[in-house]
Amino acid sequence: MGHDTSKLSDEPRILVVTGLGGCGKTQLILKFMRVHEADFSSLFFIDGSSRPRIRADITRYVRAFGAEHSQMGFDDCLAFLSQPSPNGPRLILYDNVDDPDLDLPPLLPRGGSCAVLITSRNRSLGELAPESHLELDVMTVDESVELLLYNPDGTTNLAPGAQEDARAIAEALGCLPIALTQARSYMYQTKCTARSYLERLLNGKGRLLSHPIKNHPNMRYVSTYAAFDASFEMLPPRVQQVLRLLSCFHWGDFPLELIVLAAKFGFSQYDQKYIEHGDEFRIGKAVLEEIFLSDGQWDVTTLDNMLIALQNYSLVTLAPGVDTLLVQIHPVAHEWARSRIPNEEQAQYQAAALLLLALGAREEYTPSAQYLSSHAAHMNHLWDHLHINNAGAFGSILREGGLLHDSLNMKEKVVSVLRQRSDSSTIALANALHALATAYYGLGRLKQAEDVQVEVLQLRREAQGERHPKTLQTSSDLSRTYVAVGRLREAEILQATALKLRRQVQGERHPDTIAESSILAETYRDLGRYTEARDLEEEVLRLRTEILGPRHPETIKASNNLGCTYHSMGRYDDSERVLEEVLRLLKEVVGERHPDTLDAYGNLANVYRELGRLDEAAALQSEALRLRKDILGERHPGTARAMLDLAEIRVTQGKGLATRDLVHNAGSIISETLGQNNRWYSHYLDLSARLKALEESGGQSPVIKSGTELVYSPKSSSFMLLPALLMLIVAIMLASLVYYSL
Known part of the structure; x- marks a missing residue:
């Protein structure tokens, strides 16, 4: 049967399917090949694990066409496959091309006479065909339930409660196809019910997912954990260390900017250090430096290369966050990675994770800040044993995430420890009390906040003097509490005094002086003294614009405050004009x-x-x-x-x-x-x-x-149910491959 070759392309038509080991890539493609076998003149299944295996398989297939091909070498075989076939297009599957160091393009046929399918854990192979790259992830819950209840003999488990139990199993396994397939095989071979399997799973997930399943034709690996182990063993040692470290955090939304931030501060400089660090700090610092420094130096490209390696084996994925990339690990892969930390190294990785997270607690805004509280909560089993420097940092992180009661508990712990220690400094205690007062204020416990702030103010006056910036800051904090409880006149007196001292000590154009002016203006607004509030805020805006420029976040904040005062004055048109510009600028500048x-x-x-x-x-x-x-x-x-x-x-x-x-x-x-x-x-x-x-x-x-x-x-x-949707996707992608090969 003849075919029109006018539509042939100079390049092979390629579909790349990537995903975590055991997610059903090969089974999906094999099912497609069985369904569409009649559309192709011949089908080739190539072991893509190595260059020698690819060369051997292609040579063997071509030589099998007849005696005239029996003496062909690999290059001749590849040239043969690159020529149009009189019987129709050929389909070649390069399966499990997982080696990131393998240069695949020279091993592919040229021209458009072949449709080429590639399966791999290596996501970067998608660059061979960006428009026909299919990334497999997880199943839906409904697909997972159907897979779990569909027995290999064709029957379906319809026992009472089976649907609910299967749903719970699917959720516990994160709807991961290989884990679901292993669960179904385990239930079939042991004759246990879904309820019994769920109990086993909840009591020992690691043991169950490591248990080998025999005689299953569709499983490349004997267990879920074996599939992960195969990927792990191919990683460089330092990349293995990164994965182990990440497993100490929550599985989702780990901000990469946290590592960059920690490196900036030498993996050691806390925003607030109350007492000398202990041995855990030194152990954690050594681990972080061993992982992230090359010859003692930080280079962000080293981190980039580590993440590329982890993505190449689909062990992590990267998702965009706000001004930072976020690392995601499948929950089952996350638990597996945690289980692969040797017992004798558990404490070292734990210390490194605690230090890395604590270094993310900063007074100034950082892109990673909003993502850290879930990781601090993930480590709640360690909270009672935290060094107080870590407890203080965790308190700040938890507050940022809205976990205000947990934050308060941390800060109360820090103050309690410092009060009991004879070697703690007055300034350290004042700093801890300041953080505690902030926690009380955030929870609306204003009387307690006031009492603590009064104590802090006294400590700072004694230790640092009336005119010290920290003393003036404490005075401002106390004035805010006075405003919150309605003691506006007392707040005004404190703020006016602090502003006068700041002007004398730090100067009119110092950031703290300008900030104090802004605070006093807010109090004037609350007192109904709108003209005085407006005058101060206009001065603040002028100074911010001169010093920082019109697009600096602090300048935009000053415009915001002025717009709010216009609102209070009933100047709604002016307020609208200013606040619309504020919103536009904030979207552009900070997002x-x-x-x-x-x-x-x-x-x-x-x-x-x-x-x-x-x-x-x-x-x-x-x-x-x-x-x-x-x-x-x-x-x-x-x-x-x-x-x-x-x-x-x-x-x-x-x-x-x-x-x-x-x-x-x-x-x-x-x-x-x-x-x-x-x-x-x-x-x-x-x-x-x-x-x-x-x-x-x-x-x-x-x-x-x-x-x-x-x-x-x-x-x-699993792949038994994925084709319902994915077969359609693959068929659409391959339609063009078949068309251009005809």
């Missing part, structure tokens, strides 16, 4: 997901509400809420505050009854995270009362007073 940007959404939404542009206000606040849920989590206090602000707008729109669940959910979050002694819980109670009145009035929206201002402050805050 849409930055905390200041989220605050700017809320501030502008408040102005739109005052201007009667309720649909625009609701749209802005809805976007802010969506972003806060995504970034901070569903139960972060910042998310709850955004819920209340959105509910406020919807009530004004006359949609109050539809916000009942939103308001109640917000109240639950605030009570759980901040307690009930704070203005946000009071706001929740007020909204709840208004909703109740709305219900009693038959849904007629009451008049909303616009006097309540809640302005954000930038500083607050």
Whole structure:
């Protein structure tokens, strides 16, 4: 049968399928080859594990065509395959091309007479055919359940409760095809029920996933862990160390910027060190330097190469975060990697992980900060035994993630230890008490915050003097607490005194002096002294612009504060103009997901509400809420505050009854995270009362007073089922291969 060769390409048509070992790559392609066998004149199955094996298999296949080919060498065989076949296109599968050092293109036929399929754990092979690269990941839960209940003999397990148990197994195994296939085979061979297997799995996942499964035709490896081991053994030793270290953290969203940040500080310099480090610190530092330094020097390209190697074997994936890449490890692979740390090295890797995470606790904003709390929580089994330097760092990390009660516990521990030690310095105790007061303030425990701040102020005056910047900062902190409890006049006196001293000691243009002016301006606003607030904020904005430039985050914050004061003065058009520009700049400069940007959404939404542009206000606040849920989590206090602000707008729109669940959910979050002694819980109670009145009035929206201002402050805050979908994807990709080969 003749074929039109006018459509032949100079290059082979390639489909690359990559994924974790045992995810069903080969079985998927084999099933496709069986289904579409009639579409090709011949099928080749090539062992792609090494260059010699590829050469041997191709030579053997071509020589089998007849006596005229029996003496061909590899190059002649490849040239033969590169020529059009009179009987139709050929299909060649290069299976398990996993060696990252293998140069594959010279081993492929030229021209368009062959359709080439490649399976590999090496994701970088996708560069051979970027537009036809299929990356296999995990199954859906429903696909996983069907696989688990489908027996090899063709029967289906329909016992009572089997669906629920299979779903629990699928979730425990992260819907990983090889693990699900192993589970199904284990249940079939041992005759145990899904419920019994689930109990075994929960009591010893590592033992079960290491258990060899025999006589299974579709499993390349005898167990899930054996598949991972095969990849691990091919990694360079230092890359193995990186994987072991990563397994000490949570399996998801590890920010690579944390390693870069730690290297910047020499894998040793804490943001806050209370006492001398112990042996654990020195052990952890040695491990980090052994892994990440080359000849004693840091080079980020070394880290890049390590991540490339891990991705080449599909042991990790990289996902974009905010100003940092995030490392993801499949939960089952994560547990396996943790189990592969030798017993005698467990303490060393643990010390290195604790140190690396603690070095991420910084007073200044860093891209990694918002991702660290889940990793600190993952290490909660170590919290009671943390060195106080680590406890202090963990307290800061947990606060950033909204885990305020856990953060408080850490900070109370630090203070308790320092009070008991005779060798602790007054300044170290003052620093620890300052962090504790911040925790109390964040939880709305304002009396305790005030008491601690008074003590800190006294300690700093005695140890550092009245005019020391740290003393002045403590005075500012105390004044903020006074503002929160309504003691505005006392707050003003403290702030005015601190500003006068800062001007004398640090000068008009010092960042701390400018920041103090901004704080005093906020108090003037709270006192209703809007003209004085505006004058100070305009001066702050002028200085920030001159010193830092118009696009610096601190300059944009100054514009934000001025816009909020315009709002308070009733100058809504001016406020709208300033705050729209603030939001635009923040999106450009720090990104849409930055905390200041989220605050700017809320501030502008408040102005739109005052201007009667309720649909625009609701749209802005809805976007802010969506972003806060995504970034901070569903139960972060910042998310709850955004819920209340959105509910406020919807009530004004006359949609109050539809916000009942939103308001109640917000109240639950605030009570759980901040307690009930704070203005946000009071706001929740007020909204709840208004909703109740709305219900009693038959849904007629009451008049909303616009006097309540809640302005954000930038500083607050298996392969048997995969073909159902993937076979279609592969068929579409290969349609062009067949077409161009005809």
